[in-house]
Amino acid sequence: MKHLFDTLFSPRRRALAAALVGTLTTAVSLAQAPAPATGAPIRIGMIEGLSGPIANTGEAVFRNLVWATERVNARGGVKLPASLGGNRPLVIERFDSKGQTEEALSVLRSVIDRDISIVTQGNSSAAASALIDAINKHNERNTSRQMLFLNYSAVDPILTNERCSYWHFRFDAHADMRMSALMSVLRDDKQLKNIYLIGQDYSFGQAVLREARSQIAAQRPDVKIVGDELHPMARVKDFMPYAAKIKASGAQAVLTGNWGNDLTLLVKAARESGFEGSFYTFYGNALGAPAAMGDAGIGKVIAVADWFPNVPTPESEAFYKSFRERFPSPADDYVHMRMQLMIESLAQAIERAGAAGGPINAATIAAQLEKADVTLAGQRARMRAGDHQFQQSLAVAVMDKQGAPGVKFDVEGSGYGFRVIRNLTPQQAEQPHTCTMQRP
Incomplete structure (x- = not known):
């Protein structure tokens, strides 16, 4: 029996078997690997x-x-x-x-x-x-x-x-869908009595304020709009005059669709003016806004998005980590x-x-x-x-310090991130349309 075992599993035959297994493994791996994209881009x-x-x-x-x-x-x-x-x-x-x-x-x-x-x-x-x-x-x-x-x-x-x-x-x-998601949180803010609306003076900014007036009237008629204005898009360098008006109005919150530098400069000016109210935003979770607000934004900057890095699922976390590996700065x-x-x-x-x-x-x-x-x-x-x-789904999140419950990841190395406080399924976020599609 020992002789038969040694014959069947001799070093030479074991080496040949290992080589065969290696060849087969390589062949299987090659078969499973995606074919390269060689066609015209x-x-x-x-x-x-x-x-x-x-x-x-x-x-x-x-x-x-x-x-x-x-x-x-x-x-x-x-x-x-x-x-x-x-x-x-x-x-x-x-x-x-x-x-x-x-x-x-x-x-x-x-x-x-x-x-x-x-x-x-x-x-x-x-x-x-x-x-x-x-x-x-x-x-x-x-x-x-x-x-x-x-x-x-x-x-x-x-x-x-x-x-x-x-x-x-x-x-x-679209803006009405995002506004509805924000309003689902604003509606529950029972301390809110006065709000200031401000936006960029072009089609989107106008649409945001128009829908804000409509939804506030329908869902929180007790909330008074104490300011309602538009400013030139991407042209204002100093938002202190706007911040001064916001503070003087007695507003407890600002609602804005501003994005880019128009948002960053607005929240920075508001902080420097001593405004202590909340910001309901479409885009307050990125591009410098959290760093500009600092500790003053904790619990007060609220944003709506299709997704946040701190969405509490393993798949979401892996997705975000993969992006940070690709773009580490x-x-x-x-x-x-x-x-x-x-x-x-x-x-x-x-x-x-x-x-x-x-x-x-x-x-x-x-x-x-x-x-x-x-x-x-x-x-x-x-x-x-x-x-x-x-x-698609929508989420509403509030700014907090990295490391606080629900805030594993910060934004842009600022030390501040966003904790998800409201999730809307695609069905909950969906709204009717008035499109009459003309197909060719």
């Missing part, structure tokens, strides 16, 4: 302010989109049949609008000249509205070179209501789930268009994008075909 033209007063927001968006495409490309790119070019990588190409609507339209022509059929933009509803009109006209005149517009941040409700377009898809919750700490889901939705739609037999163009991708249903890091969202408004 699918280019996405990002039109955004990359210079001027809101350049920081444009650069932050670019990092998000690059990270999202890297994830798709790491798994082999967009998977298409060989007849349609095989696996193809996604590539983001930058176009600087300088934060101006006319410049956005000008660089759109450059995008068209470079034969890029997918455009993305978000930081300015005014620019988004102009781009929708321009792309609609272009697509009517150039049926063989049609374009898609993917919107990640322009949240004027009209863009998926009265002015909805088959070629436009919005991946952020605190200055680059600006990650949005919706931008990741947008790229995932696009990849899904292109693959489905390919599986349906192609060709791959704006029309065939749009037909599949209407049915997008994606999940990432435990967050599931879908596109509503009726108005092309993405349906």
Whole structure:
């Protein structure tokens, strides 16, 4: 028996068996590895302010989109049949609008000249509205070179209501949806009696204040609006006069849709003026606002978003840690789930268009994008075909010191983070629409 064992399992045969197992393991690993993306890149033209007063927001968006495409490309790119070019990588190409609507339209022509059929933009509803009109006209005149517009941040409700377009898809919750989420918290603040409304003087800022007046009247008629004003967008350098008016009004809270430097400078001026009230914000959780407010913002700065780093799930934590590994500088700490889901939705739609037999163009991708249903890091969202408004969860969070219960991660190395205090499911966040979609 010992001789038979030694013969069957001699050192030489054991070595051969190990080599065979190693070969088989390598073969299996190669079979499981994603095929490289060797086809022509699918280019996405990002039109955004990359210079001027809101350049920081444009650069932050670019990092998000690059990270999202890297994830798709790491798994082999967009998977298409060989007849349609095989696996193809996604590539983001930058176009600087300088934060101006006319410049956005000008660089759109450059995008068209470079034969890029997918455009993305978000930081300015005014620019988004102009781009929708321009792309609609272009697509009517150039049926063989049609374009898609993917919107990640322009949240004027009209863009998926009265002015909805088959070629436009919005991946952020619009202003009325965000306002409703904020109001679910404001409604319960029984100490609040006086509130000050302030916003940027353009379509989005106007829409925010209009909806704020409506929802406060409906849900908290006992709350008095003691200030209601708009200021020039991205032009005010000193917000102290506004802060002085806010303090003098006796307001216990400020509600604002401000973003970028207009928010950072506003909250900084309010702190320096001695204002001790709360801030109900759309974007108070990033781009310098927490650091500007400091300890004065603890328990008082409230923000609404599609996702926060401190969403208490293992999938969310792993997702955020992965982003911080890719962009370790605190200055680059600006990650949005919706931008990741947008790229995932696009990849899904292109693959489905390919599986349906192609060709791959704006029309065939749009037909599949209407049915997008994606999940990432435990967050599931879908596109509503009726108005092309993405349906996803919303969360409301309050600022606190890092290390406080529910605040594992801070923002931009500030030492302050946001604790989630209210979660709305996609069904709870959803609102009716007035879109009459005109399909080609």
